[in-house]
Amino acid sequence: MKKEKDLRFRVLDIVYILMMILPLVCGMVLNILLKPASEGIEITGAMIYFTLPMPIQPLQITEAQVNSVFVIITVLGLCLYLTHGLSVREPSKRQHLAEWIVEKTKGLVDGSMGEFFSGYAPFIGAILAISAFSSLLTLVGLYPPTSDINIVAGWAILVFILITYYKLKGGLLGYLKGFTEPIFVMTPLNILGEVATPVSMAFRHYGNVLSGSVIAVLISFALQNLSSLVLGWLPGILGDIPFLRVGLPAILSVYFDIFSGCMQAYIFAMLTMLNISGAFPADEYEERMRRKKAKLAAGK
Amino acid sequence: MELAIGLILAACALGAGICMGIGAIGPGVGEGTAVSKACEAIGRQPESKGAVTSTMIMGCAIAETTGIYSLVIAILLIFVAPNTMVGILKSAMEWAKTL
Incomplete structure (x- = not known):
């Protein structure tokens, strides 16, 4: 027998749905x-x-x-809507969807990053x-934040910080020594290559x-222009309506916006x-930890 | 002055066109090679289609990077460079008048 959903559940559901829809409506209203x-x-x-006044440079709050x-x-x-009302006994449709998303993401990460980074x-x-979602925002007629370099560069810098953190975790000496490989002369090029990673991710x-x-x-x-050239002879207002503009841009938008x-989201995540995972030598790290532990145990 | 501004605009447009045209050769050839090899691989082993396709798309995206660099330069040349250059020219002319 199915349990009747109580009032609180329904109200929260409506709140979550509003949370999904209201920002988009807000964006459209601001746009208009x-x-x-x-x-x-x-x-x-x-x-x-x-623009907000700031000490070094005024901060511009943009559409993006x-x-x-x-x-x-x-x-x-x-996320809140999908994970609302989870149950072990009788999973709802949205729970199935949420579980599918979580399993796929976990599989992807485990497959390409390995056990250590699960x-x-x-x-x-x-x-x-x-x-x-940022790229798909064009579908509701809003400016997509990903077509502004500042937003994407922010994500790329975050990734760069993570990469450097894992390289340093692998050992400071090894990190510094990595710059002088294969020979000492290559150091400037190696530094350039280090900086090129976030730049290329953001630009791509x-x-x-x-x-x-x-x-x-x-x-x-x-x-x-083609429409006004071909159909311009039509009388009155009919001549001003760009009939040829109907349809074809929508078909192209299937490729350029959706696909x-x-x-690009998949490629950004993949890179x-x-x-x-490429920055961190997991095997060496575990080996070193094991040796450290053995040393500590011997010391005691 | 007008001639100089016109020359700047023409140079920016020409530069953008050349940049995009030459910059698109490399990624085009590279992606073509990648896709042809992927087709061969799928033809040889049809059961590995999924893995080959995802790897190919990944590789194509990376091969596209240099093309995207030239695209960014072309966009800068079309939308940003003319204003900057004309501004520099105007301030230089004013500076030359004060001499």
């Missing part, structure tokens, strides 16, 4: 209220909402930052979710998302995993 009117065929950067906060709240609401599954899942993600939106704008612009966005 604050953006100057255009025909949607302009290539501009993120709009600056306001605000939208990325909206995405974070949406993902949080989705605690990284939530981090990788968060990167995947936020990156994918940002460039792919941005190039998709630039191509979409160029194509809709071209289609509008490319999810693809994060490979870089972090």
Whole structure:
């Protein structure tokens, strides 16, 4: 017999669903209220909402930052909704979905990072979710935060800090010695290569998302001109409506927005995993820990 | 002055075009090679299709990086460089007047 859901459960459900939807609605309302009117065929950067005075340089709060906060709240609401009302006996549909997501992420992380890093599954899942949802934000007509280099560079710097932490954990001397390999002359190049990792990660993600939106704008612009050239003879207002712009940009957006966005999220997460696990010599570390323990035991 | 600004704009546009055109050769060839080898591998061992496909997509994304670099440079040349260059030119002209 199925247990009847009580009122509290339902109210919380509605709160979580609102948490998912409200940020997007907020973003759209901000978009409508604050953006100057255009025909949607302009290539501009993120709009600056306001500037905060700061000691070194004024801090600009842009559309990209605000939208990325909206995405974070949406993902949080989705997670809370999916994990609401977990039960061992009679799992609901959403619990099945949540379990599937967790299992897939765990499998991915275990497969490419190894046993030692299996605690990284939530981090990788968060990167995947936020990156994918940020790129998919174009579907509701908002500015995608991933097409602003500052947002993606922030993630890349976070990954760089993790990489350096694991390299240092493998031993400070080994880390410093790694710069002089294969010969001493290569040191500047090695330092450049170290810095190139976050730069290339940030540029790859940002460039792919941005190039998709630039191509979409160029194509809709071209289609509008073609439409006014071909169908301009129609009488009255009919001649002004760009009929050819209907449809084709949507088909292209399936590739550029949906496929490319999810693809880049996967690639960013994959590179994060490979870089972090590649930076840390797990076998050597365990060997050293074992020797240390043996020494301590011998000392006692 | 107008001639100088026009020259700057033309140089920026030309630079962006050349940058994108030459920068796209390498990734194009590289991705083509990767996909052709992946097709051969799938043809030889159809049961390994999933693993080969995911590895190929990963490799393609990495091979694309240099193309993306040139894309970023081209975007900078089109949208950012003209304003900066014209600003520098104008301030230089004002400085030259004061001499």
